[in-house]
Amino acid sequence: MKFGIVTFPGSNCDYDAYRAVVDALGEEAVYLWHKDHDLHGSDVVILPGGFSYGDYLRAGAIAAHSPIMREVIQHAGRGGPVLGICNGFQIACEARLLPGALLRNASLKFVCAPITLRVENADTRFTSGYERGQLITLPVAHGDGRYSADGETLDRLEGEGQVVFRYAPDRLQAEESYNPNGSMRDIAGIVSREGNVLGMMPHPERAVDPVLGRPDGLALFESLLQHVAA
């Protein structure tokens, strides 16, 4: 299975994503240059974290109109999986692959910490390796992660099972401080209505090696592998 990882000017998690796919998952990965119009036969596209185009205008806004995004949007339109992580989630929203937007953290602080998430939907192609309600720990590192959408969109996301990950309290985090950015309804990750585009602020690709802590992100990549191979 082949993963295509887009490198935008200012991407800084493309290498992490590459290592997660190649070293931890044992699959093939290629970098896709933002100016190209070729996915090189990728089965899955990863929009990685970083600060594409310096986050000028709005986080993800300029990257969403990069040349490669035409092919990424077509790939998504054909039902191809797209994984947007952190800045990639912002880009996916700006490209309208996902509803809503990510705004400045309510605290106005850049948050860099391991965070507890609850898996809300384990029936997606990204999360079948988890169990519903499972608490996992992944790192977050962002300044613009406050998921926002109008009430109707939020209700629809909840009703259709599109909320995949939510920030959740655990025994170490106080009830009122578990949500790192003020996201509406504690949303950390959502899938598209068709289920083939996942956007999430936390970084599964940075949690795939036990050397670096709990490898809770690996199951996400394994889920994708299982789904595409099936």
Added chain:
Amino acid sequence: MNRFRVAVHIVPRRGLLDPQGKAVADALHTLGFGAVQSVHVGRHLVLELDAPDADGARSMTREMCERLLANPVTEDFHIAEVGAA
């Protein structure tokens, strides 16, 4: 074709939490400007562009706002000024 200078204001949609605006309002209160009820921090863009007339410049700018300059989910835009460059 004529050259126009177009000014656009982009502001967070009312009702959405605006932590930047709140931080600025708090600082103004600290300075003694107790009259300030709220602050919203947005962006001000100035474009120079070529169009047949002012209406053309305005409609082109509106399309640019809808497609890139403003986020339709969270922001409102206002074309504040269209003048000769």
